Amino acid sequence: MRLTKHRKQILDIFMESLDNLYSADMLYEVLDKQINIATIYRTLELFQKEGLLAKSIIDGSAYYYYTAKDHHHYMICLQCHSKIKIDCMVHHAIDDTASKEGFQVKQHDLTVYGYCKNCHK
Amino acid sequence: MRLTKHRKQILDIFMESLDNLYSADMLYEVLDKQINIATIYRTLELFQKEGLLAKSIIDGSAYYYYTAKDHHHYMICLQCHSKIKIDCMVHHAIDDTASKEGFQVKQHDLTVYGYCKNCHK
DNA sequence: TCTCCTTTTGCGAATCATTCGCAAAAATGA
DNA sequence: TCATTTTTGCGAATGATTCGCAAAAGGAGA
Numbered sequence: 001m002r003l004t005k006h007r008k009q010i011l012d013i014f015m016e017s018l019d020n021l022y023s024a025d026m027l028y029e030v031l032d033k034q035i036n037i038a039t040i041y042r043t044l045e046l047f048q049k050e051g052l053l054a055k056s057i058i059d060g061s062a063y064y065y066y067t068a069k070d071h072h073h074y075m076i077c078l079q080c081h082s083k084i085k086i087d088c089m090v091h092h093a094i095d096d097t098a099s100k101e102g103f104q105v106k107q108h109d110l111t112v113y114g115y116c117k118n119c120h121k
Numbered sequence: 122m123r124l125t126k127h128r129k130q131i132l133d134i135f136m137e138s139l140d141n142l143y144s145a146d147m148l149y150e151v152l153d154k155q156i157n158i159a160t161i162y163r164t165l166e167l168f169q170k171e172g173l174l175a176k177s178i179i180d181g182s183a184y185y186y187y188t189a190k191d192h193h194h195y196m197i198c199l200q201c202h203s204k205i206k207i208d209c210m211v212h213h214a215i216d217d218t219a220s221k222e223g224f225q226v227k228q229h230d231l232t233v234y235g236y237c238k239n240c241h242k
Numbered sequence: 243t244c245t246c247c248t249t250t251t252g253c254g255a256a257t258c259a260t261t262c263g264c265a266a267a268a269a270t271g272a
Numbered sequence: 273t274c275a276t277t278t279t280t281g282c283g284a285a286t287g288a289t290t291c292g293c294a295a296a297a298g299g300a301g302a
Contacts, residue, residue: 001249002248002249002250002297002298002299004249004250004251004297004298005297006250006251007250023288024288024289025288035251035252036251036252036253037252037288037289038251038252038253038254038289038290038291039250039251039252041288041289041290042250042251042290043250057178060260060287060288061287061288061289062288062289075219075222075224075226077224078227084222084224086218086219086222087218089211089214089215089217089218090210090211090214090215090231093210093211093214094210094211094233096210097207097208097210098196098207098233098235101196101205101207101237101238102237102238102241103196103198103205103233103235103236103237103238104235104236104237104241104242105196105233105234105235106199106234106235106236107233107234107235108231108232108233108234109230109231109232109234110211110229110230110231111229111230112215112219112224112226112228112229113226113227113228113229113230114219114224114225114226114227114228115224115225115227116222116223116224117222117223117224120223120225121225122278123268123269123270123277123278123279125268125269125278125279125280126268127279127280128279144259145259145260146259156280156281157280157281157282158259158260158281159260159261159262159280159281159282159283160279160280160281162259162260162261163261163279163280164279181258181259181288181289182258182259182260183259183260243302244301244302245300245301245302246299246300246301246302247298247299247300248297248298248299248300249296249297249298249299250295250296250297250298251294251295251296251297252293252294252295252296253292253293253294253295254291254292254293255290255291255292256289256290256291256292257288257289257290257291258287258288258289258290259286259287259288259289260285260286260287260288261284261285261286261287262283262284262285262286263282263283263284263285264281264282264283265280265281265282266279266280266281266282267278267279267280267281268277268278268279268280269276269277269278269279270275270276270277270278271274271275271276271277272273272274272275272276
């Protein structure tokens with residue numbers, strides 16, 4: 001796999017804002033449409049396979065976030081749609097459960113939905 | 122909300138096999154295409170809003186499962202695509218983390234990916 | 243540097259799950 | 273039964289994502 005100019009540009013966006021999620025379309029905008037949207041999709045899928053990014057489906061679209069440094073997830077506000085990063089706190093519980101079933105865990109996806117501090121009900 | 126004949130048929134499928142996940146298309150097939158696919162989609166969304174079903178996105182499509190009796194999740198085998206039901210073991214961890222952030226949890230989605238007993242690598 | 247081969251990219255079209263608009267049908271309740 | 277509200281079927285629209293293919297870029301060796 002080649003770290004081309006385009007791929008580096010995309011990776012840089014993730015590394016410059018470690019707490020953020022990006023959809024393909026958001027990247028397309030941030031990059032000022034300089035990289036073709038199909039290329040962005042292909043790059044995101046590649047990075048995910050390489051373990052650099054994790055993918056979550058939120059509200060029908062795919063979002064990616066950088067996980068090479070720390071493993072984490074997001075809480076999504078149902079009202080204002082803000083996305084709050086949280087450290088992964090389920091690794092142990094998952095491993096325990098999986099080993100009981102003889103299941104070999106490769107990855108997991110956790111998303112929490114509710115209301116943030118400001119939108120509290 | 123009316124529990125019409127169609128809605129009851131769909132709900133029955135879930136209640137008769139509590140460990141299974143169904144996509145709209147799977148239900149459409151199981152029901153022998155007697156209920157329009159758009160109606161199935163509408164019913165699934167309704168049941169989810171009512172808290173009867175939970176939704177997970179797996180491999181690009183939505184799957185629903187019955188959660189009124191017990192809260193659970195699935196481990197998905199990357200090789201044979203089998204879906205293994207697991208009890209939810211992250212409720213506490215999530216609540217703890219959320220309360221630290223003043224976040225009011227409404228629901229969460231957890232999916233574990235890896236290799237099942239038979240496909241172990 | 244030039245050449246060859248492999249990988250990546252852009253473009254436009256295709257795909258596929260899901261949603262929508264609207265008129266007909268079914269359910270409810272007086 | 274009649275009137276009103278909700279649900280359904282149908283076909284078309286949507287929108288994110290993927291695909292096929294030819295052109296461009298990258299990398300390795302001479």
